[in-house]
Amino acid sequence: MIYGYLLDKAEISTCGRSRVSSCDTPRELYEYPPSEELLNFNNNLSKVALLLTTSEKCLKSTIIFDSEDMDSFANMKKTFYHNCSDIQTQDMKSSFYQILIEQSIVSVISSWECYFYDIFERILNDDEFLAKLTNDDETFNKFLNLFNIQTVYASFLEANQGSIIGLKLGTKLLEKKKINCQDTDHVKDLLKTLFNIKIVEIEPKSWNSIYNLFQDRHTIIHNKKSSMINEYNKEKIEKIASSIYNYIKYIDKRLFIIVNDE
Numbered sequence: 001m002i003y004g005y006l007l008d009k010a011e012i013s014t015c016g017r018s019r020v021s022s023c024d025t026p027r028e029l030y031e032y033p034p035s036e037e038l039l040n041f042n043n044n045l046s047k048v049a050l051l052l053t054t055s056e057k058c059l060k061s062t063i064i065f066d067s068e069d070m071d072s073f074a075n076m077k078k079t080f081y082h083n084c085s086d087i088q089t090q091d092m093k094s095s096f097y098q099i100l101i102e103q104s105i106v107s108v109i110s111s112w113e114c115y116f117y118d119i120f121e122r123i124l125n126d127d128e129f130l131a132k133l134t135n136d137d138e139t140f141n142k143f144l145n146l147f148n149i150q151t152v153y154a155s156f157l158e159a160n161q162g163s164i165i166g167l168k169l170g171t172k173l174l175e176k177k178k179i180n181c182q183d184t185d186h187v188k189d190l191l192k193t194l195f196n197i198k199i200v201e202i203e204p205k206s207w208n209s210i211y212n213l214f215q216d217r218h219t220i221i222h223n224k225k226s227s228m229i230n231e232y233n234k235e236k237i238e239k240i241a242s243s244i245y246n247y248i249k250y251i252d253k254r255l256f257i258i259v260n261d262e
Helices: 009-015 017-022 036-059 067-081 089-125 127-135 137-146 150-159 169-175 184-195 204-221 227-231 234-259
Strands: none
Touching (some): 036 234, 089 204, 137 150, 150 169
16 A cells, blocks of 8 residues: 555455445545645645744734844845845844745745655555556556656666566656646646546635745745735735645545545
């Protein structure tokens, strides 16, 4: 078993998707074991919460920069900021607030990326899952064509003596960025093609906000000017992060059921 590490084969057979009608637990109440990737995602979101909580302290002026902090900041400016005129010592609180908001946005997207990178790697690395996938010619060929990896897959297979055993397909595709988990279309297409999960339909009203957060994260990382960043505050980021959590929690459960379905 590659997924749902808290259940063994017998337990999955009793309460798995194909036999859920004979299980004592109704489908909607069925408690699945969350993946390690989901637990890591939750941990990453807790760091976002810390950033947002601190940003609110900046707004409420409950963070105090004393004279020693001011001097240290001024000295750092002289050392490696040189004559940076857009950050003044007296603006430390507003600058700190902006940094925390921007880093919250970056961290939310990084949490998403880490979850999907790790979960796709684990599933596509599993020999048993890959055997089932490659035996489904229609789905597997659609997957290869969609990500334009026919030639790459053939070269991986040739280097592994023509065997899928120990191929580690997930690691190879992700390391070569053939699957990019920062790209919402890549995640969306992979989930739909391999697992018939239509991510946009999980919370349709939230998808545009999530998509826009990805675009604004790109703006922040590449230091581009955008007035859109100023529209973010603690409440807005919390709302989007909550929606992302709902998406990933739903997907995590669906992947457990699908991958362990016999």
